[in-house]
Amino acid sequence: MIEILSVTGPASVQDLGRFDQVRFGVGTSGAMDDVALRAGNILLGNDENAAGIEIPMTPFKLRFGRDTAFALTGADVEAEIAGRTIPPWWRTQARAGDVLTLKAMPRGARSYLTVSGGIDVPIVLGSRSTQFRGEFGGLHGRPLQVGDILPCASWSVTIRDLGIEPAEITLARSSAAADETTVRVVIAGEYDGFDAATQQLFWQSSWKITPQSNRYGYRLQGPEVKPTVPIEKRSHGIVPGVIQIPPNGQPIIQMRDAQTSGGYPKIATVISADLWRVGQARLGSRLRFEQTSYADALAAETEKSAYLDRIRASVRLVEECLT
């Protein structure tokens, strides 16, 4: 088991998400950076959907109750265990009683701790992800607190240290400025409700991520983007990545804990292959949108899978050489 010793911000247990309960109003939840969670699980030989801990803020501290292998992926963190520094995107072995400390997060917004076998909380409605709004899944449907005890599924393996290239390097995309993230979007239903000049404003602006951004949604700040005439839609299904424009003209990107439906006009949708980049964009930094086609969005998905396939192959190769 793992005991939480110190936590800052809403850390939570997440797997890849809950995908087939939308007709009951249940959103997907799941890791904001699915690539990092998958990579951590691959490093440990877990099922890629095994649950890990999503850590959005430091300091964060926990104690391992028994010997276990674990990995840290996602945001760059300054991490230490038993006096050893752990590099980013790395797996290593903890001994019973070892304390893991995440001291600072110089880059990115969410770090993922995965453990051998996964965090063994009950599966609720098909997933171990925490559903904050419904207060179920994860550990008692809530963020982690000091003193929480998390069960881990397996403890047997002893592994050697191993690192992989972070997704943000392998899947890097050019951006205009250091604190700016560019994500690809496919236009959505109400795009044509905005005139050409307003559409240009949407594409050309560098959008600031406001402090009101979280797992529910990223609220952006920039020039007002308003439709030619106000649009009130009948409520309809939406998915993470959808960019809504409420009447104040300031876009909101729906994220993993978003409502499953809405009625504000939708200008575009961040493609699934790039949504993790939004999840790693920090409050106060900037976002830019780049238009892409449905076909290119599918190609981007393939590129992401190829990266994960390469990690899987190299981890397997290393295991074979070591045994």
Next chain:
Amino acid sequence: MTASDRPRISLLGTSALLFEAPGAFDLPHQRRIWSLAATASKWPGIREAIPGITNLMLTFETPPRELDSLIAALNAGWDEADGLMIGGREIRLPVIYGGEIGLCLQDVADYSGLSVDDVVSIHAAPLYTVFALGSHPGYCYLGGMDPRITMPRRQTPLQRSAGGSVSIGGSQTGVSASPGPSGWHAIGHTTWTFFDPSWQTPAALAPGDTIRFEIERVIR
């Protein structure tokens, strides 16, 4: 046939597609949506078919390579869809109108030019039909609201609205099943359990069920 007589189909990235039926926000159109949802949920590659208000979202198991055949199937499916009659159950929900949770009752009265009492009696008069579930676990979108108490959604959504809030958003009304963000205007509240993940079916209500609001009290 004009363009507005045809459904609108649009993409939600690569993970879902939205079908919006032409025509009124009424029960006959909604019954056709339920019927189309029942059909489309069986198509290969479709994870879920989720009815909204006279619209339908299809989520993908894996995104289709090309969309033309799916779009054609949806259009054909809509033309063929007979209204699906669902014999639901009737729920009576006591509501306390106004008060701290229903702070916007006066705003709706001001916006519609009616008295608070009129807004309450107009809101509590109809037998509402659950058109769809969505938003958050167990939340029901209701059809049947009197257009006299329509009020546009908020300029900026609230970060947190109370659980059990009875709210108006545009020409729709509903009851939140848990606390959370909302762009709607709360006019009252109720205490009832709409969702429990341990139930066989986690949501208490389903499309086709009906709700009657009973005026328990009005706090002015």
